[in-house]
Amino acid sequence: MTHSDSSETDASAAESIADATARDPDGNPTLRDPPKLDAPPLVGNTLQFARDPFGFYDRLAARDEAVRYEVARQEFCTVFEPAYVQRILVEDDEKFVKAEMFQEAAAGFAEQxxxxxxxxxxxxxxxxxQPAFTPEKIRSYTDAMVRYAEQSGDRLADGEVVNVEDAMSELTLKILAxxxxxxxxxxxxxxVREAAAALNARGDAGGASAFLPDWVPTPKNRRFERAMADFEAMVDDLIAERRAGGADGDDSPDDLLSILLTAEGPDGTTMDDAVVRDQMVTFLFAGHETTALxxxxxxxxxxxxxxxxxxLRAELDAELGDRRATMADLPALDYTERVVEEALRLFPPAYVLFREPTEDVQLGPYRVREGTAMTIPIFEIHRDERFYDAPDEFRPERWTEAFEADLPEYAYLPFGGGPRHCIGMRFAMTxxxxxxxxxxxEVxxxxxxxxxPGPLDGGDDAP
Incomplete structure (x- = not known):
């Protein structure tokens, strides 16, 4: 069940909220600003947010379906209503861009x-x-998924203490590469790991450097610059190796790297190597980190x-016996899919989306002004008791057809939504x-x- 893989809309929910908006005698909506969280003068809500970002979102969720506040002298608005999320990501998506504060936080990381x-x-x-993520292409990747997973299991010994995040990161990076x-x-x-750690450290909302420009020579910024220079140099070497091996020839691999090097745009040109590098950096980082988490x-x-x-084991024994799992088995592995869906509900790796309206927009009875930094806290929406019974409990069995039919669109969005939903969603689910x-x-x-375990790394939506 992946509501977010389509840009089709469920307009009824959004329309019902819009209909509830107060109107003047001429029938025009009379909009108001969302309620604003109380804050000390000058510093606004910055310290409250930095001390406990996740607790801060809990406080916002208890206040209203849309709440304003101020962090680092920037006006923010967080929304918790799925119909508002749908309007932002789908219906009015052309009125929104990635928030400027997110762009600033990611400065120096694969900007193209x-x-x-x-x-x-x-x-x-x-x-x-897109051609790298068709069902046929994903099917061709599944042998590597299973083979590397088997190798990973073979290396684990009974009673061994392992860092599971590290082990899964190693596995998913091998599969992706x-x-x-x-x-x-x-x-x-x-x-790759050092670049990921440096980026996450620099963007840590609990640290002061998260609110400083990227050009300030803080230890975290310097670490990030060094790590990214090494990462980009490594990717440049990979591109050069592919070029030297005949990336443009008939015998070149039919993979994403070849597509990046050879696919032509509307003007008949191909991407230059700097853009190809940024695409590879994006996928090597985001494509393995989120799945590992x-x-x-x-x-x-x-x-x-x-x-x-x-x-889960009983289902696998019944459906697979002693043989390897394949993509053809997935439709029969119903409980396996439910386990994945429930894990993504409780702990979505990309747990907050950032957007910014390029003009004043309406969300239900509210007016959100141009330039407001908007956040969609997926992790809060996924644990909203309006949509999920016992929302903090791990219950894979909740994902029945009846439950999914009643769940509002965009009350579940582990891969984002609308035109910018994660391009690798089907790859990741497989x-x-x-x-x-x-x-x-075996393990x-x-x-x-x-x-x-609390929040690990993660952040805004994947590519």
């Missing part, structure tokens, strides 16, 4: 890549890249819920299910800590 470009540049890139770029990242993984959380949840683990189906029959991760 699919994640950060806008308008016609983004649309041209999306059209060129082989599937999309036909490259071996052995010996290069630490370059989703797997990490899934293992945590299964380790804490032995009944769900037993039911990978998550096949990796779980492969490893869970169980028993958490060595109490409680939930």
């Amino acid at each position: 890549g699919l994640l950060l470009t806008e308008g016609e540049v983004w649309r041209d890139q999306r059209v060129r890249i 082989k599937s999309l770029f036909d490259v071996d990242v052995a010996g290069r993984r630490e370059v 989703a797997l990490t959380y899934a293992w945590h949840l299964l380790g804490r819920n032995p009944d769900a683990l037993e039911r 990978e998550l299910q096949l990796v779980l189906a492969t490893l869970v029959r 169980v991760f028993d958490p060595t800590y109490d409680g939930d």
Whole structure:
């Protein structure tokens, strides 16, 4: 169940909210600003947010369906109503761009890549890249998904204490690099991991550097610059190796890297190497980090819920026996898919979306002014008791057809939504299910800590 893979709208919910808007004698809507959170003068809500970002969102959610506040002298508005999310991401998506504060936070990271470009540049890139994610292409990637998962399981020993996030990151990076770029990242993984860690550290909302320009020579900014220079140099080498191997020839691999190097735009030109590099950086980072996080959380949840683990294994034994899982098996692995969906509900790796209206817009009875930094906290919407019974509990069995039919559109959006939904969504869902189906029959991760792991890395929507 993936509401977010389509830009089709469920207009009834949005229209019902719009109809409730007060109107003047001429029938025109009388809009008001969303309520604003109280804040001390000068500093606004900056300190409240920095001390506990996730607790701050809890406070906003308890206030209203849309709430304004001020952080670092920037006007923010956070929305919790799925119909508003739908309007932002789908119905009025052309009136919104990635928020300027998000663009500033990502400065220096693949600025010409699919994640950060806008308008016609983004649309041209999306059209060129889409052929790498067709169902037929994804099917061709599944052998690598299963084979690397098997190898990962073979390296784990009984009683071994492992960092699951690190193990899943290594696995998903291998799968991604082989599937999309036909490259071996052995010996290069630490370059990618350090760039990811440096970017996440610089954007940590709990640190002061998150509110400083990227040109300020803070330790986190300097670390990020060094890490990105190494990352970009590594990708440049990969591109040069492909060029030297005849990327333009008939025998070149039919993968994303070849598509990036050869696909022509409307003007008949191909991407220059700097743009190709930014696309590869984007996918190598976002494409493996988010999936690794989703797997990490899934293992945590299964380790804490032995009944769900037993039911999952029973399904796999019944459907697969001793043979390897394939893409053709996925339709029959119903509970496996439910485990993935529930893990993505409780712990969406890209847990907040950032947008900014380019003009004044209406959301229900509210007017949101041009330039407001808007946030869509997916992790809050996914745990809203209006839509989910016992929202903090891991219940894969909740994902029945009846439940999904009653769930409002955009009350579940682990891959974003609208035209800019994650281009790798089907790739990720296939990978998550096949990796779980492969490893869970041989391995169980028993958490060595109490409680939930809390938020790991993650952030805005993937490309």
